[in-house]
Amino acid sequence: MPNAGSFRENWLRPFFFYGNNWLSLIGGAITTASAMVLAAFWVISVFGHGGSSNPYLGILFDLLLPGVFVLGLVLILVGILIRRSYLLATDQVPSFFPEVSLQDPAFRHGLEIVAVATIVNFIIVGVGCYRGVAYMDTVSFCGQTCHVMAPENAAYHVSSHSGVACTECHVAPGAAGYVHAKVNGTKQLFMVVVDHYPKPIMADSKVPAASATCLHCHNAHIDLGDKLLIHKAYADDSSNTQTTSLTLLHVGGQDVLGHLSGIHGAHMGRIEYMATDSANQTIPWVRKTNSDGSTTDFVAAGAALPSSAKPHVMDCIDCHNRAAHSFDTAQGALDRMMAQGSPSASLPFLHKEALTLLNAKYDSQTDAKTRISSGLITFYRSQYPSVWDTHRAQVEGSAAALVKIYSTNVFPSMKVTWGTHPNNIGHNDSPGCFRCHDGSHTSKTGQTITNDCSTCHNLVVSNEPHPKLLADLGMR
Incomplete structure (x- = not known):
């Protein structure tokens, strides 16, 4: 050869x-x-x-x-x-x-x-x-090494899913999910390296469907019945007057006989929708598959259907969109922390002054930490010197609590502030349920997606100082 x-x-x-x-x-x-x-x-x-x-x-x-x-x-x-x-x-x-x-x-x-x-x-x-x-x-790599994820990392550690690894929710099982995650992760790394990434980083439809992630731990068909929610709020008066609201939430589900009820039951059928924005906050078109297999289309009054959008099958994440990365409003976070004892409701005008400090604009979290703490201390030293002299520890502790509230919800460097990330559970702080249940989504036959409050919940007590029902239930 x-x-x-x-x-x-x-x-x-x-x-x-x-x-x-x-x-x-x-x-x-x-x-x-x-x-x-x-x-x-x-x-x-x-x-x-x-x-x-x-x-x-x-x-x-x-x-x-x-x-x-x-x-x-x-x-x-x-x-x-x-x-x-x-x-x-x-x-x-x-x-x-x-x-x-x-x-x-x-x-x-x-x-x-x-x-x-x-x-x-x-x-x-x-x-x-x-x-x-x-x-x-590890969570430390996703949340700390990747510094642009600081807001999500902070919210994750105070969520009910803080013990669940990031990859359990953000990577779908199987070859397709595996390849998608690799390609997307590599793309994100390059965006960080060249300092060309979005601020804020918003959740989008690239998150795997609930069937590939959430349902590994949760049973979507279990009947949860009703759930009593207790919410405490505080006024802006000198005594920070506390009021309590009780809401009976009809969570529902599917019972052993297959009967559907409540919020979960109403959404267990095949529901599709089209949104005009990447955050799925504006939904002009909804399609429901009925029990006999027929479909009903609901279109918002005066809305133009998006020409490029494709119908998306609704699942758990469309409502539970902030399951592990929930950001609160200033008042919501303040009321919850005051109900737990710090900031102290015994300090005069604490609620009013705290909201003013939390809603102010700061250049960075470091700037906020300094100005929020000094602002609250200065307020009591100048306006209520006797309170400062006798309750200095409470004032300083309240200042630290306000800094914590701010630092887990607002991140100026990533342009994350109060209300940046909408939470679709409920409808008080963002459209949430009212994206579809606004009373304007109507079918050709005149049928409208209900906006009847009692369908989802009953307001048992509204802003009462000392609800008798709580005493009757042995709760305070």
């Missing part, structure tokens, strides 16, 4: 001869080790990856490791060129290149170096990749 013999003499022998140098041998070891790790990763991906589903795996295995592989090839080539140039300059190029054979001590020695270096590099690269992937699966 002359072609094979010519290739061996003119290419293979010179390659191994010139490649027998430390730089090329190291490059060969790096290339081989990274290739082995990549091959193992590809095999696991094809035959069912049972390990991490982290969205940033693409950065590691699709960008960094291939880069390391190419670096090894470059080192091989550079080493060959350096040695060839040196031998040509010193007139040491042999007339015949040595035979490529294990019998040749120099060739065998080079293979031994490559083999040992490859094993060492494989262990280092493999362990490094494993530890990197394990770290990228």
Whole structure:
């Protein structure tokens, strides 16, 4: 075979001869080790990856490791060129290149170096990749290392889902979800690196459907019946007068006989909608699939249907859109914290002054921390010196509580302020339920999506100072 013999003499022998140098041998070891790790990763991906589903795996295995592989090839080539140039300059190029054979001590020695270096590099690269992937699966990586997610990280740690890993909700199972997460995560990293990311970062339809995430832990068909909500509010008078409201929320669901009731039951059928904005806050068109299979379309009065929008099947996330990253309003957060004892409702005009400080504009959280704390202290020192003298600890504790309220809800650097992120549960602070239940969504036959309050809840007590019902229930 002359072609094979010519290739061996003119290419293979010179390659191994010139490649027998430390730089090329190291490059060969790096290339081989990274290739082995990549091959193992590809095999696991094809035959069912049972390990991490982290969205940033693409950065590691699709960008960094291939880069390391190419670096090894470059080192091989550079080493060959350096040695060839040196031998040509010193007139040491042999007339015949040595035979490529294990019998040749120099060739065998080079293979031994490559083999040992490859094993060492494989262990280092493999362990490094494993530890990197394990770290990228942690909440600290998603919420702290990725600094632009500071608002979401703060809200996450005070949510009911604080024990659930980010990837459990943001990465759908299966190959499609896995690939989507890798591509999206890599894109997000580049946006952060080049400092070209949206402020604020808004949730969108790229979040996996509830059937792929939420329903792994929650039973959508369980009948939850009614739920009593207790809300305490405070007035802006000198005594911060407290009032209480009681709401009976008809959560409902599906009972053992298959009967549907309440809010959950009313939305368990197939409901589709089209929105005109990425946050799904303006919904001009709704379609409901009836029990007999027919459909009814509801269109908001005077609304123009979006030409490019596609119908979206409604699921849990369309209402529970801030399940793990909920941001409060200034008054809502203040009332809740005062009900827990701090800020102290015993301080005169605390509620009024606190709202003023919380709603003021600050350049940064550091600026807010300083001005909110000093503002409240200055108010009592100047306006109520006796209160400052006798209740200094309460004033300082209240100031610290206000700083905490602000720092978990407002992030000037990311343009996140009060009301930036709408919460679709309820309708007091954002459209929420009224996106569809506003009384203006009507079908061709004149049927309207109900906006009857009693369908979802009954207001049992409204802003009473001391509701008798709470005493009757043994609650305060």
